[in-house]
Amino acid sequence: MTVTIGKEKVSLVHSSGSSAEANLPQHGIARISTWKWSGTDADNEEEVTVRFKLTDSEVPENLHKEWPKKFEIIFIVTLTANTLKNTFQVTNNGTEPFDFNALLHTYYSVPDISKVSIKGLNDITYIDKVENFARVLDVKDSITIDRETDRIYENVPRDEFLIDLGQPGGAGNFTLKKINLKDTVVWNPWIDKARSMSDFGDEEYKNMVCVEPGTVTEYIRLEAGKSSECGQILKVQL
Template sequence: MVDRANRPSALHAPSAAAPEAQVDIVGTGASSKVIATLPSGESVEVLLYGATVVSWKSNGGKTENLWLSEKAALDGSKAVRGGIPVVFPVFGPPPKSGHPTSSLPQHGFARTSRWEFLGKSTSEDALDSQSVKLDFGLYSSGLAEEARRAWPLDFGLVYSVTLSKDSLQTVVNVRNEGNKSFEFQFLLHTYLKVKDISKVAINGLLGVTYIDKVLNASTHQQSESSLHITGEIDRVYGSIPQDTTSVVEDGTSRFDVVRDNLQDTVIWNPWIEKAKAMGDFSPDDGYKNMVCVEVGAVKGWQKLEKGEVFEGGQTIKSLL
């Protein structure tokens, strides 16, 4: 809950003379997004619809790290295919009946709700590497009527997106603001961009038990130190002891995905047939250039009593 050792690192006030990140709000209505750019050129773009990160560029702004479908809806008409959608308060299809989330759509409502931009703060560490932190809020009072009817519980979400020179930190704070306890699941559905999925290895999952959704939700254990993707994959790895999952491409480290107060990770790639079957997945062979490494709390349920807070997220390090 709130009192834990590994809280996301605090940001410090910038010196008066230091150049600051530029933050702009562009677009109107459901297409509005917040764009932050560091003086060194790195940038992040976050749609207010879903608080979905749709772009993260490192290496002075030269390297895009996130995969975004060419047919992704960026107008608020549906959840974004790509980037980093926020999944809350249920992962996947909800329980069929008897659970407070049973009336919700797949993956809940956070990724299809309009969030409020709460503001920015900037920092500078000892190496003069600047950062900018963007905060977004979603509250029960701001939900669409349909979502409010389906999940009539009082909550507050604050989503913090922190851009640094070589990393992106995304953290969700969930607060129970009502008189009743509630249960939820949470996931950051991150689409990482790669050059060639056939040359990708994912490390850090050796010995971990996973549910294989491609094989009728059967349970298995990761027996190889490196996971290679050669077909459709949809696995939920649970209770992972180490905090880092690494993506290596063609023998070179590409990403480190570091979980913070989260124990589960989903690995997903639709491969050929499923990619073709999804109307908003484009190009059809885009599966070759992406892999989803999704941190979350999805095996079982997180429970919050009145006034309690849960916080968890990730730091993605771009290693190019």
């Protein structure tokens, strides 16, 4: 069994710490901008790497006016027989510092959401977006999904989690290791939300889950001329 990565997106949002200061779409500008191919590395048969680049010149004009910063993002995807590594490097090419958020929106295809459990986020406080942004301490050994779930686990000290698909012998289970990212989002739209989404099938919630490393509860401050690198490594049990 393989774990299908349905969508990989990098969010980049506004500066100065206040959402009111930039009229940007949900998840920022990198998600809806056109990236450029930036080359492939395949030095050996065991690993292949591809790169994509986004700069401020590729951002749609209306969005660039809202967030007129000079930047470059390199998004790197590396594949081996049982791992997928995503990293992105944000560089401030301007003369002043800017702030940004980052989140890898990773959709996992799963055989049956009722059997899935996510381990490694226990004893962490999360922001529950379904329950009016209430802050809740999660004391359970693992997360299971049986309703609409939209949680931001904040300042997660652990870097590695297990996504257990509930299959015989642990087939298809995989680990997620976050790199230089503070938070982790867990999301499934469930029945009513799935039906209300134009780009999501009514029954697709049964076969997917999002476990998304990012830094979203705070901004990342990036000084002029400096770079910040973040990412994740996924390793599947063969």
